[in-house]
Amino acid sequence: MKSFATAQRRSSELAQLIADAPHEYRVLTGERPTGPLHLGHYFGSIVERLRLQQSGVESFLILADYQVITDRDSMPRVREFVHGAVLDYLAAGMDPEQTTIFTHSSVPALNQLLLPFLSLVTEAELRRNPTVKAELAASGRALSGLLLTYPVHQAADILFCKGNLVPVGKDNLPHVEMTRLIARRFNERYEEIFPEPEALITSSPEVPGLDGRKMSKSYGNAISLGMSPAETAQAIRRTTTDTERRIAFDPAARPGVSALLSTAALCLGETPEAIAEKLGDSGSGALKQLTTEAVNDFLAGHRARRSELAKDSGYVSDILKRGNERANLVAKQTLDEVRIAMGTTY
Structure with missing residues (x-):
């Protein structure tokens, strides 16, 4: 081989x-x-x-x-x-x-x-x-x-x-x-x-799943393309993070935080480290809000086209x-x- x-x-x-x-x-x-x-x-x-x-x-x-x-x-x-x-x-x-x-x-x-x-x-x-x-x-x-x-x-x-x-x-x-x-x-x-x-x-x-493992249907940690914005927000809110207010990209020690950073980074075209630096001490609530907006904005066009196609x-x-x-x-x-x-x- x-x-x-x-x-x-x-x-x-x-x-x-x-x-x-x-x-x-x-x-x-x-x-x-x-x-x-x-x-x-x-x-x-x-x-x-x-x-x-x-x-x-x-x-x-x-x-x-x-x-x-x-x-x-x-x-x-x-x-x-x-x-x-x-x-x-x-x-x-x-x-x-x-x-x-x-x-x-x-x-x-x-x-x-x-x-x-x-x-x-x-x-x-x-x-x-x-x-x-x-x-x-x-x-x-x-x-x-x-x-x-x-x-x-x-x-x-x-x-x-x-x-x-x-x-x-x-x-x-x-x-x-x-x-x-x-x-x-x-x-x-x-x-x-x-x-x-x-x-x-x-x-x-x-793409990591919301729990830090590989995004997979079988793990139940995925953001589906066909989710509504509200469903996306709910899935992201459920993500387990930690109590540290300082946001940092560390997949091994902070899998939940790092998974959200990676997801937001892909949708925004930035690096996870850059997003973490911007968030600073804002805490996981701000991270989840940013990630939700990034995903929903990124998928807005896709979801609109999908919804239109599904009418027929x-x-x-x-x-x-x-x-x-x-x-x-x-x-x-x-x-x-x-x-x-x-x-x-x-």
């Missing part, structure tokens, strides 16, 4: 190659719709997706609803979360004419690639995957077959459209390496069909219908090539 330093160097080279010839690249990106999208999603991935879209790179954006099955608490609300995510994508500026937005469960040919791909990896290789380990530890349940095969499903997501570029953070590099391995093994065993996708390491900041109840369904149709055409063509290569045409 590539070292992070090597991957970073190649990512820097890719950035220039993409700028010179964006139409030579096809991106697959997305997420599991286990809850509302939040500020972490916005700064961590949506901003990068918008940049790639604007640069002219063709993008496929998957809402991996089949991968929500491993999260039993989220599955009953998966339709709500999918529709909410699409509203956020559109409100943020994702253009369905340039970016194909689709759902896992609506593309049978994509999921059918899972079987031949599973034959190309070992159980040991799957068990070593960091995401499988982390998800298993967080679930507190026995390892399911679906969770174990999660990395192969992600490979199918990327390869069904012959994606050759995957924007990722450092933690997701193993998924790209697994996809490259599967593509290489398939090409060697059968026929040269799949590109070996490359990782474009994003420089997006990690059929619009999101239409976007998904068109995206699913496009993804199905691409997936069926790829599956036909795979079946011919494997000799399974009758």
Whole structure:
């Protein structure tokens, strides 16, 4: 597996190659719709997706609803979360004419690639995957077959459209390496069909949750993009800080205070230290007020567009219908090539 330093160097080279010839690249990106999208999603991935879209790179954006099955608490609300995510994508500026937005469960040919791909990896290789380990530890349940095969499903997501570029953070590099391995093994065993996708390491900041941990739906520490201003204020008021009046940025010793400073800094385009210096001895009440205003001002335009889009109840369904149709055409063509290569045409 590539070292992070090597991957970073190649990512820097890719950035220039993409700028010179964006139409030579096809991106697959997305997420599991286990809850509302939040500020972490916005700064961590949506901003990068918008940049790639604007640069002219063709993008496929998957809402991996089949991968929500491993999260039993989220599955009953998966339709709500999918529709909410699409509203956020559109409100943020994702253009369905340039970016194909689709759902896992609506593309049978994509999921059918899972079987031949599973034959190309070992159980040991799957068990070593960091995401499988982390998800298993967080679930507190026995390892399911679906969770174990999660990395192969992600490979199918990327390869069904012959994606050759995957924007990722450092933690997701193993998924790209697994996809490259599967593509290489398939090409060697059968026929040269799949590109070996490359990782474009994003420089997006990690957005802390309101408790200082990583912002996450599962931790309940997130500021959702679709929250109302009042809901945002309430969430920030609940943040645990401390009794020191002097505001200082110290994530280890003062996680709550530092999380609020980081959140305000991202929304204001400043550094946490600069905001702390301005607040001085104003105390946590002033910090919470400043953070609330910063977040609500930053998201005002997004929320207004989202609210307007939500008035047409059929619009999101239409976007998904068109995206699913496009993804199905691409997936069926790829599956036909795979079946011919494997000799399974009758």
